[in-house]
Amino acid sequence: MAVMNILLSMNIHSLLADGTGPVLDLAYAAQILSRVLHFLSAMILVGGMFYLRTILAPSSAAQADPEACFAGRRSVWARWVGIATFFLLASGIYNLMLVIGQSKAAGVKLPPTYHMLLGIKFLLALLVMFVMSILAGKTAAAGRFRGQMGKWLNIAWLATIAIVVLAGILRTLH
Numbered sequence: 152m153a154v155m156n157i158l159l160s161m162n163i164h165s166l167l168a169d170g171t172g173p174v175l176d177l178a179y180a181a182q183i184l185s186r187v188l189h190f191l192s193a194m195i196l197v198g199g200m201f202y203l204r205t206i207l208a209p210s211s212a213a214q215a216d217p218e219a220c221f222a223g224r225r226s227v228w229a230r231w232v233g234i235a236t237f238f239l240l241a242s243g244i245y246n247l248m249l250v251i252g253q254s255k256a257a258g259v260k261l262p263p264t265y266h267m268l269l270g271i272k273f274l275l276a277l278l279v280m281f282v283m284s285i286l287a288g289k290t291a292a293a294g295r296f297r298g299q300m301g302k303w304l305n306i307a308w309l310a311t312i313a314i315v316v317l318a319g320i321l322r323t324l325h
């Protein structure tokens with residue numbers, strides 16, 4: 152915020168010298184913050200998933216007792232899964248509102264393909280969030296899911312690859 156105040160007081164309102172770039176205002180800062188939160192949350196959730204799948208879950212300790220993956224700190228990981236899930240949902244919905252708002256302002260209608268692919272991405276994201284939450288849970292059902300941890304992590308990983316491909320395609324559709 153302090154940096155933005157300094158730049159605004161210097162009368163630098165556009166990020167490009169010819170004035171055609173994005174305008175440096177609160178809406179712009181919110182847009183960048185939302186992207187940063189989306190990326191950071193995805194990194195935490197998917198990074199944790201990848202480490203669990205490749206290193207922790209196949210270890211002999213985890214084969215004997217899947218909860219050993221968490222080295223006695225399952226509840227800490229569960230909290231991070233919750234935080235990452237919240238920010239992924241909040242920033243994702245904000246991103247979507249921005250894309251729709253910017254298209255409307257430009258007088259362009261988003262193609263139906265955009266909404267269809269975004270719907271698929273959303274459902275796959277819910278699947279990933281569910282798998283990561285239940286694997287970190289403390290209920291009897293969570294214990295049963297952990298009994299087949301490798302299988303569920305593979306499913307979540309495949310869904311994540313599809314999500315990232317879809318995100319790449321979505322960017323090209325508006």
Ligand code: HEM
Pocket residue numbers: 186189193196197239240242243244246247250272273276277279280311314315318319321322323325
């Ligand atoms: C595991 C969950 C998720 C992952 C790994 C993920 C990943 C990504 C990535 C990598 C991008 C590209 C960012 C960029 O290039 O700026 C993106 C964009 C986006 N994500 Fe997600 N995301 C997830 C969940 C969600 C959810 C739950 C929503 C809610 C609707 C959402 C909505 C969006 C939107 C609207 C965009 C912008 C797409 C565009 O450029 O038109 N995402 N996501």
